[in-house]
Amino acid sequence: MSGWNSHKGLAVGLPQANIDTDQLIPARFMSVPRAEGYGPYLLHDMRRDAEGRLRAEFALNRHEGASVLVAGRNFGSGSSREAAVYALVDAGICAVIAPSFGDIFASNAVNNGLLPARIDGALQGELATALAEGARDIEIDISARQLRLGTLSGAFELDDSWAKKLINGWDDIDLSLAQGMAIKKFKDLRYQTTPWAWPSGPD
Amino acid sequence: MGAAQTMLDKLWGAHEVLLREDGVSLLWVDRHLVHEGSHHAFAKLKARGLALAEPALTFAVVDHYAPTRGRARRADPQIERMIQTLRSNATAHGVRLYDLDDPLQGIVHVLGPEEGLTLPGLLINCGDSHTSTHGAFGALAFGIGATEVAHVLATQTIWQRKPKAMRITVDGALGPGVSAKDIALGWIARLGTDGAQGHAVEYAGSTVRGLSMEGRMTLCNLSIEGGARFGMVAPDETTFSYLQGRRFAPQGAGWPAACADWTALASDADAHFEREVWLDAGEIAPTVTWGTSPEQALPITAVLPDPADLPPAKAEAAHAAYAYMGLTPGQRLAGTPVDQVFIGSCTNGRIEDLRAAAAVLAGRKAKVPGLISPGSAQVKAQAEREGLDQIFGAAGLEWAAAGCSMCVGMNGDLVGEGKRCASSTNRNFKGRQGRGxxxxxMSPAMVAAAAVTGVLSDVRPLLEGRV
Structure with a gap:
């Protein structure tokens, strides 16, 4: 995965609170292999009518090239399904800006290069107002933790370790395999001191 | 002696392989539970040519896609492919699989404790947000995404920043017909679905001590609906007597030694919690959600709120919820007609849940159709030994096999568009149980009350003379 630090793109407002992972991608689409792409399923039941046609009035449908979502509080709450992040990423979204995120969603996001930028409620209100009429250009700088939309600018919060990961495009498995000796040592000690932590019984 | 420690501190310390400069820990994983949805992670492992680090600590379960009404029935070929993929991954990596026809099969969060795979003091991961369930035993248990599942498969460790410690203390006696589900919905309604984000919740107090393991599991299970990735209860005699003799629990001389270690996990008396919440059990009534978020919950005796009386952010959500749910402000929750009922899921699909529903249903007929899917094949067998299936059948409800079933609507068990379902599950999200x-x-007893009356109902009068 390649890292990124700054982004210029089109932001769309999706100001509802509690857009959960079941809305981001309904479970019935999760048996699709990733290689087929999850973009078409993003917010499927909000974006599409019962026949699967895109609803013209839905903000995301009016702005094809959008790459940033400005959302309400508690975005991505609910299930641990990483498919919710795949749907966003495969639809070309690289950042979601919201007052709060589901904990599991946020770590899944960072693991896929998607920025979960936390902003305060006041800035969220201003951004939502600015986007009420339609999509606007936005600039995001991860290392400075700054965003700018027209004359509006402000700071966002992001865990330092997540910023480093997003910027460098790091993969945790590589980092951890390098710790093989430490892990082995820990396991051996735990096996000696805490034998009950290994499953006993028939198998 | 060091500073006083919370149970979280003790569990964290016992699993920390290393602490990075930026404050993120690498933690050892004692049990990794995988299911059909873990296919993305196995694919990542394969793409990188990596082996499974600890097959003996990894257990696979068919649950999310398990057909519940006839094991051979498949709503679509994708479901068959998901189950087959898990089978081939389990075989390829030498992982114990609990397959559809296994008499021990069940929902991963029901099966783990039943098998004694879940124990106090363990770190348990699963690619499912309701992994917090296992914290009921005093384990550090949390749900992870597919990239993290792949990481655990490859290294048997996980990177994690330590959450803040939060304690919810519940004291007093629960009224009749009031259960762990009502405690959970009650605190989530009060604090919000993001109320405990970034925290690990320890449940304490006399009410929690008095709960069975089933009740504690329901409570910890729903932690994630309040935003907490972790829920936990200190292990005690209730925990030990549930676990003793379970298939994978310590045996012989190992048992008392383990119990001694587990007893020491409890938070120290003067341990500091970043956040404390107190609840009075006597004030908790049977609770029902009315909207599309678990925080939109009220006692069954309540009237639906006027959005004008709510803070602006909640008012907007309430308007949208009313539109989706087909309800109006000022309406009484009780008396709202339902189209169908469902009892099951990792939240409320255990034997105690089925007994609570049967206590209401015995000798009565359901006015609406409904499905009951036990949490595991073992729960199913136990319920049948007790004759509960006969009670459900006589009431006119369908008795099915174990799986995630109608909670998640991904295996053919769906609620129809616009249909109203009284459900013992965990998420009232839009489209969760099916489009529209x-x-x-609500609790299983409350679902049973809705079944026999055909409307949302207070279970308490229906229990008079019965419990």
Whole structure:
């Protein structure tokens, strides 16, 4: 995965609170292999009518090239399904800006290069107002933790370790395999001191 | 002696392989539970040519896609492919699989404790947000995404920043017909679905001590609906007597030694919690959700709120919820007609849940159709030994096999568009149980009450003379 630090793109407002992972991608689409792409399923039941046609009035449908979502509080709450992040990423979204995120969603996001930028409620209100009429250009700088939309600018919060990961495009498995000796040592000690932590019984 | 420690501190310390400069820990994983949805992670492992680090600590379960009404029935070929993929991954990596026809099969969060795979003091991961369930035993248990599942498969460790410690203390006696589900919906309604984000919740107090393991599991299970990735209860005699003799629990001389270690996990008396919440059990009534978020919950005796009386952010959500749910402000929750009922899931699909529903249903007929899917094949067998299936059948409800079933609507068990379902599950999200489905979350006894009356109902009068 390649890292990124700054982004210029089109932001769309999706100001509802509690857009959960079941809305981001309904479970019935999760048996699709990733290689087929999850973009078409993003917010499927909000974006599409019962026949699967895109609803013209839905903000995301009016702005094809959008790459940033400005959302309400508690975005991505609910299930641990990483498919919710795949749907966003495969639809070309690289950042979601919201007052709060589901904990599991946020770590899944960072693991896929998607920025979960936390902003305060006041800035969220201003951004939502600015986007009420339609999509606007936005600039995001991860290392400075700054965003700018027209004359509006402000700071966002992001865990330092997540910023480093997003910027460098790091993969945790590589980092951890390098710790093989430490892990082995820990396991051996735990096996000696805490034998009950290994499953006993028939198998 | 060091500073006083919370149970979280003790569990964290016992699993920390290393602490990085930026404050993120690498933690050892004692048990990794995988299911059909873990296919993305196995694919990542394969793409990188990596082996499974600890097959003996990894256990696979068919649950999310398990057909519950006839094991051979498949709503679509994708479901068959998901189950087959898990089978081939389990075989390829030498992982114990609990397959559809296994008499021990069940929902991963029901099966783990039943098998004694879940124990106090363990770190348990699963690619499912309701992994917090296992914290009921005093384990550090949390749900992870597919990239993290792949990481655990490859290294048997996980990177994690330590959450803040939060304690919810519940004291007093629960009224008749009031259960762990009502405690959970009650605190989530009060604090919000993001109320405990970034925290690990320890449940304490006399009410929690008095709960069975089933009740504690329901409570910890729903932690994630309040935003907490972790829920936990200190292990005690209730925990030990549930676990003793379970298939994978310590045996012989190992048992008392383990119990001694587990007893020491409890938070020290003067341990500091970043956040404390107190609840009075006597004030908790049977609770029902009315909207599309678990925080939109009220006692069954309540009237639906006027959005004008709510803070602006909540008012907007309430308007949208009313539109989706087909309800109006000022309406009484009790008396709202339902189209169908569902009892099951990792939240409320255990034997105690089925007994609570049967206590209401015995000798009565359901006015609406409904499905009961036990949490595991073992729960199913136990219920049948007790004759509960006969009670459900006589009431006119369908008795099915174990799986995630109608909670998640991904295996053919769906609520129809616009249909209203009284459900013992965990999420009333839009479309969760099927496109356009209207879900009301409540305890199994309350679902049974809705079944026999055909409307959302207070279970308490129906229990008079019965419990």
């Amino acid at each position: 489905a209207r879900t009301h979350l």
